Amino acid sequence: MSAVDTRSRPAAGPPAGRRAPRHVHPLRVESLRGIAPWTGLAVASATGLALLLTSSSWQGSWWETQMALRHAAAVFGAPLAGAAGCWQGAREHRRRTVELRAGAARGALPQLALAALPGALWAAVGYLVAAAGCLWATLPYAGAGAPQLGPALTDAVFLVAVSVLGHVGGALVPHRLAPPLFAVLVLFGSSVPSGARHLTPTGGSLLRVDSVAVWWQPWAVTVWWGALVLTVVLARGARRRYLALVPLVAVVVAAVPLVRTGDRVWQPDPLxxxxxxxxxxxxxxxxxxxxxxxxxxxxxxxxxxxxxxxxxxxxxxxxxxxxxxxxxxxxxxxxxxxxxxxxxxxxxxxxxxxxxxxxxxxxxxxxxxxxxxxxxxxxxxxxxxxxxxxxxxxxxxxxxxxxxxxxxxxxxxxxxxxxxxxxxxxxxxxxxxxxxxxxxxxxxxxxxxxxxx
Known part of the structure; x- marks a missing residue:
């Protein structure tokens, strides 16, 4: 018998003239495919169309423009972002890959972040595009003053938070009726009574003509929503769930001055x-x-x-x-x-x-x-x-x-x-x-x- 050649052979590589496939980060894949980019397009289209149809009521005052933007974000943008996040959260249940995901090398918290963040960020981008268009349309007609960046960024954080909360809700209740029900909940939740309404971006501001918020209000609302989302996410996906107590403290700290200050958080514009x-x-x-x-x-x-x-x-x-x-x-x-x-x-x-x-x-x-x-x-x-x-x-x-x-x-x-x-x-x-x-x-x-x- 002839002896068998046991010498090692070089590993098979890509054919000549072709490059090895480049590794693509999962976050990029999630951001460019699926429902995420459509969420941004839906939020931008809905808020932009609603504002276009009512342009005569706000296209002449910075205050009216930003209040119209906030109203559109609460009535159209937030329900759409929440419903899209809720639908995305139930994706693994529809695909019947929950057990497969549970055995993956990547932990539950990174998986949750990779699945929830793209749609949430796209929703914020869609709103900011609509906001930039409205502010540009107001520029030729508005008088003194200038648009405030704080309210626009606070509204964007609000949409991100609603989308992530909807994602967690969809993962917990993977029912096909969950997204529209969550959208209705967001729509009515943005008009809560008493002092708690100041926890939402629109809380109380629609009642104050030509007003501006005190300097700390946008930061407090941003911290409240950000800490609330972080609390829910850590309670859902972290291995040490007691870590959720840390952002929960921030939720309370941010909520107390907003609720106690009430309508006084809005002051007449000095102009x-x-x-x-x-x-x-x-x-x-x-x-x-x-x-x-x-x-x-x-x-x-x-x-x-x-x-x-x-x-x-x-x-x-x-x-x-x-x-x-x-x-x-x-x-x-x-x-x-x-x-x-x-x-x-x-x-x-x-x-x-x-x-x-x-x-x-x-x-x-x-x-x-x-x-x-x-x-x-x-x-x-x-x-x-x-x-x-x-x-x-x-x-x-x-x-x-x-x-x-x-x-x-x-x-x-x-x-x-x-x-x-x-x-x-x-x-x-x-x-x-x-x-x-x-x-x-x-x-x-x-x-x-x-x-x-």
């Missing part, structure tokens, strides 16, 4: 206390700095008042600033993006002018007892006279429609129109004297000092 005035107009118009870009538009809408009140002494100032007003100031109707202001312009200049005329002749803050008798009649007459003819005719027709069934109100309206006609017939100097006397009586809340008309 809302700074006045910007149009000094060349009569009456003088002052709004807060947040809406300084709308002031020329307001002055143009109120130009008919300037033409009628020029040279009249004692005309009250129109004031829309938090604090710093005088007792005889008239209230300038509030400028609100999405209501009186749409994309930096007044939505209804004539209606705004009509409202201002009644504010200008209404009760001053110093008139605690309210107007009565002669002062009330004179104020209604001046308000109607201040309107230019087309607006005056429409306002008269509207008032007659209201008072058609009340003879006494019809008689009062006839008397008011007759007084307006007498005021129109006055010589300009006499009219200015009469108006100065009326505004002096209004400031003093003295009906007996109203000049006869």
């Amino acid at each position: 809302s206390r700074q006045a910007v005035c149009a000094t060349a107009t009569v009456p003088r118009i002052c709004t807060n700095r947040l809406y300084a870009q709308v002031l020329p538009e307001v002055a143009q809408a109120l130009a008919p008042l300037d033409g009628r009140l020029r040279g009249v002494a004692g005309v009250p100032r129109l004031w829309d600033v938090q604090g710093g007003g005088r007792p005889d100031d008239a209230v300038l109707p509030r400028l609100e993006s999405g209501n009186t202001v749409l994309r930096g312009r007044l939505s209804d200049p004539e209606g705004y002018l009509t409202t201002v005329t009644y504010e200008l002749t209404g009760d001053p803050a110093s008139c605690r007892a309210g107007r009565a008798g002669r002062l009330a009649t004179a104020g209604s007459t001046v308000a109607l006279w201040l309107l230019p003819n087309p607006a005056r005719a429409r306002e008269t027709e509207r008032q007659r429609g209201w008072s058609a069934s009340a003879p006494e109100e019809v008689a009062a309206l006839d008397a008011r129109e007759a007084a307006v006609a007498r005021l129109d017939a006055m010589a300009p100097a006499d009219r200015r004297t009469w108006l100065a006397g009326y505004f002096a009586a209004r400031a003093a809340c003295a009906p007996g000092r109203v000049p006869p008309l």
Whole structure:
């Protein structure tokens, strides 16, 4: 027999001209395949579409834009992220590979992180893309101030946390109805009552117009959600589950100041206390700095008042600033993006002018007892006279429609129109004297000092 050659042979390698396959990290595979990238696309599309359909209500104010973003994240982004995480968490049960995973070399905690993090991070990226688009769309119309990065990052952390919690829930309850039920739970859980609502990013902020959070609020909310997720993950996948007590302490520490501070965690924006005035107009118009870009538009809408009140002494100032007003100031109707202001312009200049005329002749803050008798009649007459003819005719027709069934109100309206006609017939100097006397009586809340008309 021939001897067998027992010399070692070189191991078989890849064919000539081909490289050995490169090792791909499992996190990259999970991030680029499966449901994870679709989660980011769904969150970006849902929040972006919801904001696009309501753009006229927020595209003019940084505060309104960020509140709209938070609302969209809570109503659309979080339920989608949670449902996707819940579906991903039940994947091994659907594939019937739970026992196989349990015997793998990689521990339960790394497996959980590799499966849950890609979808959660994609959800945050999708939201941040939608947020960047909305802030860019607001830039041409917003006035003073700037967008805050803290709220956007807090919302992103909130979506990551909801997605990971949904993943753990799906692994514990691998039922096909679990994802939609978890989405409903997230939707209603973002509007919890009492002080606990401040643990969510939107808690209490929707109730505070032109407000900013205290400096520590974004950090406290971020720590609360991050520590809560870490507590659940460690309790689920760590070998030493008592380690979950460490982030649980952080959950309590972050929750206490948020709950105890309550609504005081939101403070008025300092810019809302700074006045910007149009000094060349009569009456003088002052709004807060947040809406300084709308002031020329307001002055143009109120130009008919300037033409009628020029040279009249004692005309009250129109004031829309938090604090710093005088007792005889008239209230300038509030400028609100999405209501009186749409994309930096007044939505209804004539209606705004009509409202201002009644504010200008209404009760001053110093008139605690309210107007009565002669002062009330004179104020209604001046308000109607201040309107230019087309607006005056429409306002008269509207008032007659209201008072058609009340003879006494019809008689009062006839008397008011007759007084307006007498005021129109006055010589300009006499009219200015009469108006100065009326505004002096209004400031003093003295009906007996109203000049006869």
